[in-house]
């Protein structure tokens with residue numbers, strides 16, 4: 001069972017659709033979950049299932065102009081982010097909720113030194129200037145265990161190793177002490193050892209700061225190692241969620257079971273989720289009823305009647321499948 005704790009983020013029925021000439025792609029289509037203080041939630045699912053768009057929607061950074069959040073609630077510390085103005089969101093992003101893209105080069109600006117980029121965030125969110133600002137920037141690099149932080153502040157991104165750049169991005173994000181960090185590793189090209197060290201660092205910081213983390217990954221091994229709870233996404237919805245222990249030991253949704261059955265072992269590292277038979281549905285023309293129906297080995301007549309409601313099969317373990325009703 002998951003320990004009771006303060007709910008930091010409460011997402012209800014989030015819907016983000018893309019309006020294109022070829023129709024409406026329902027990238028996120030009724031996503032609900034809760035994240036407690038200090039908790040790490042793993043978000044897994046095949047490519048295109050809507051993980052990144054869920055993360056970007058929480059920050060209100062959905063690609064424009066095609067993408068639009070068409071419904072739902074995103075309550076961060078009690079406040080619904082979907083009703084905030086763009087100006088308010090600029091203040092909230094970074095300060096309360098941040099996203100770390102796992103490719104550090106996309107998050108760092110090559111023409112400014114690291115010190116400037118770390119200081120910029122601290123200045124914007126804490127208003128510090130002069131020596132106190134630079135001291136704080138140095139402290140941020142020390143926190144993510146960059147050696148000789150004072151000298152490193154002068155480095156440009158290309159003068160740092162991949163692992164150090166990753167830490168520098170971590171420093172930028174964490175120096176603002178957000179309540180929630182979304183780490184999206186789906187485009188990872190990072191060395192395995194570097195990544196493991198980085199994840200450990202996030203864990204350590206979390207222990208000291210009660211940061212809540214959403215970890216987007218294809219890697220069940222990382223979920224097992226890093227996360228308290230896991231949510232499995234399929235075609236824009238969460239089909240199963242629960243504590244890592246419970247869900248890995250007693251997967252209830254046929255999709256989760258198929259994924260877990262095809263993982264060779266939890267220790268092996270995977271760039272992609274193992275493939276299971278068939279293709280995910282086109283998000284512009286979803287099948288009637290359960291979206292996994294065309295690929296499901298346990299399909300039944302009632303599976304096409306309607307989308308299966310969410311059932312709590314064990315404490316905090318939720319499943320959307322007619323088979324568990």
Ligand SMILES: Nc1ncnc2c1ncn2[C@@H]1O[C@H](COP(=O)(O)OP(=O)(O)OP(=O)(O)O)[C@@H](O)[C@H]1O
Nearest residue numbers: 018025027046047048049050051052053063066186
């Ligand atoms: N700019 C866009 N225009 C139209 N549709 C888009 C656009 N960006 C994303 N989508 C749709 O949103 C869906 C979800 O994309 P998303 O990036 O969230 O997937 P993901 O689960 O993060 O996949 P991956 O594991 O490959 O990173 C895609 O299948 C695609 O149909």
Ligand code: SF4
Nearest residue numbers: 290293296303321322
């Ligand atoms: S609802 Fe039916 S088709 Fe969908 S996963 Fe469950 S058994 Fe399979």
Ligand SMILES: [Mg+2]
Nearest residue numbers: 051052053186
């Ligand atoms: Mg993605």
